[in-house]
Amino acid sequence: MLGGLGGYLIYIALLMIIPLWAQSNVKNTYKKYSKVATSSGMTGAEVARKILNDNGIYNVEVRETKGMLSDHYHPKKKTVNLSTDNFHGRSMASSAIAAHEVGHAIQDAEEYAFLRFRSALAPIAATGSNMAIFLIIAGMIFSQGLFLLGIIFFSAAVLFQLVTLPVEFDASNRAMAQMVSTGVIRNNEERPTKKVLNAAALTYVAAALVAVAELVRFIMLYALSNE
Structure with missing residues (x-):
């Protein structure tokens, strides 16, 4: 029993440590390269606009948004939203993040x-993530049917995390290619730019790993409850 409990506690600790490590890594990498200016001297907003224009995408607006590392692309509103530091910043970090979000805009334009x-x-996925835990807990107490329904709902959230991986990695690959081809960065700036993009990508990998691990745990609990 102690060994089982100890293993479970280690498992829970890992679920907490992996995302925290990924978040810490991206913050430290961002902090480091937000102090390193690009040779082009362009702001994140200028980088985003240039790449959009060079790809013939004129219906997407570049906007400033509040919050730290709150950068995102909104496909319905057709906006590239950059946090204040990245909108005005002239660093490698600002350029990399701006280019990454534009990568999503290019994905959208190319369907x-x-x-x-x-x-x-x-x-x-949002509905599944919100309802799954309540259904699983209720299922443990009242009904195996509710437990299974909770697993199905949670599976939708896990699928979303998994589908996010190719979307984010592709956007980063597009960002690197665009920054080089448009002259935003030079050859000697490619390596640090990749470090920023890779650090951000690790947060999505960590989230996917945690989601899959949780799904496996729920499935095992369901199987054990039916023995």
């Missing part, structure tokens, strides 16, 4: 399949 799938899955 990238995984982005379309993720957008369609988003409301289902």
Whole structure:
């Protein structure tokens, strides 16, 4: 019993440590390269606008948004939203993040399949994530049917996390290619730019790993409860 409890506590600790490590890594990397200016001297907003224009995308607006690292692309509103530091910043970090968000805009313009799938899955995943735990807890107490329904709902949230991975990695690959081809960065700036993009990508990998691990745990609990 002690060994089982000890293993479970280690498992829970890992579920907490992995995301915290990924978040710490991206913050430290961002902090480091937000102090390093690019040779082009362009702000994040200018980088985003240039890449959009060079790709013939004129219906997407570049906006400033509040919050730290709150940068995102809104496919319905057709806006690239950059946090204040990245909107006005002239650093490698600002340029990399701006280019990454524009990568999503390019995906949208090209009707990238995984982005379309993720957008369609988003409301289902949000509902599933919110309801799953309550259904699973209720299922443990009252009904195996509720437990199974909770697992199905949670599976939608896990699928969303998994589909997010190719979307984010593709956006980063597009960002690197665009920054080089448009002259935003030079050859000697590619390596630090990749570090910023890779650090951000790790947060999505961590989230996916945690989600899959939780799903496996729920499935095992369901199987054990039926023995």
